[in-house]
Amino acid sequence: MASNPINTLFVDVGGVLGTNGWDSKSRRKAAEQFGFDFSEMDQRHRMTFDTYEEGKLSLEEYLDRVVFFQPRTFAKKDFRTFMFEQSVADEAMIGLVRRLKERHKLRVTVVSNEGRELTLHRIEKFRLNEFVDAFIASSFVHFRKPDTDIYRIALDVSQTTPKHVAYLDDRAMFVEVALGLGIHGIQHTSYETTRAALAAVGLDDAAGG
Numbered sequence: 001m002a003s004n005p006i007n008t009l010f011v012d013v014g015g016v017l018g019t020n021g022w023d024s025k026s027r028r029k030a031a032e033q034f035g036f037d038f039s040e041m042d043q044r045h046r047m048t049f050d051t052y053e054e055g056k057l058s059l060e061e062y063l064d065r066v067v068f069f070q071p072r073t074f075a076k077k078d079f080r081t082f083m084f085e086q087s088v089a090d091e092a093m094i095g096l097v098r099r100l101k102e103r104h105k106l107r108v109t110v111v112s113n114e115g116r117e118l119t120l121h122r123i124e125k126f127r128l129n130e131f132v133d134a135f136i137a138s139s140f141v142h143f144r145k146p147d148t149d150i151y152r153i154a155l156d157v158s159q160t161t162p163k164h165v166a167y168l169d170d171r172a173m174f175v176e177v178a179l180g181l182g183i184h185g186i187q188h189t190s191y192e193t194t195r196a197a198l199a200a201v202g203l204d205d206a207a208g209g
Contacts, residue, residue, distance in 0.1 A: 015170030
């Protein structure tokens with residue numbers, strides 16, 4: 001097998017290895033289930049969620065600002081449980097990354113925008129520690145994509161250079177920023193298209209399927 005120039009895979013979690021942790025669909029579902037006004041909650045969310053993702057607020061503080069700023073008929077622990085339940089693994093994508101890591105001896109680095117508590121929950125629930133070598137989560141490093149510093153931190157921690165990295169993300173802008181740094185960015189839209197795009201940069205998946 002020929003030597004492969006790609007030695008590291010950067011991968012997002014929400015939208016790639018699983019569902020988005022707390023997107024608009026999940027928030028709307030929460031409003032319906034718990035019986036509160038979605039538009040008011042969503043406006044508050046948009047004003048403060050970046051701060052939570054940058055690790056400058058705890059989940060408790062975020063919930064106090066966005067949901068529990070007034071008396072509710074439900075408990076915070078029940079709402080938090082609901083939030084965590086929205087995280088569902090994409091077993092096909094996780095399987096692909098696992099096989100590629102083993103076949104090509106890759107370093108796998110998560111590069112994600114996510115709050116600390118959701119990140120830790122998804123690491124455990126998706127068993128990411130079994131195949132991910134480093135976690136560059138926005139709440140850990142206090143930079144969010146598309147800030148180029150989060151990619152530079154990932155490069156430093158992974159001890160590699162952009163030309164040796166393939167990067168999977170479902171957000172076009174984040175892929176574009178990575179491409180601007182010389183990283184092989186791939187926008188994830190489906191298992192099959194991502195598998196083909198990875199094969200095109202030398203990361204073929206022999207197991208397939």
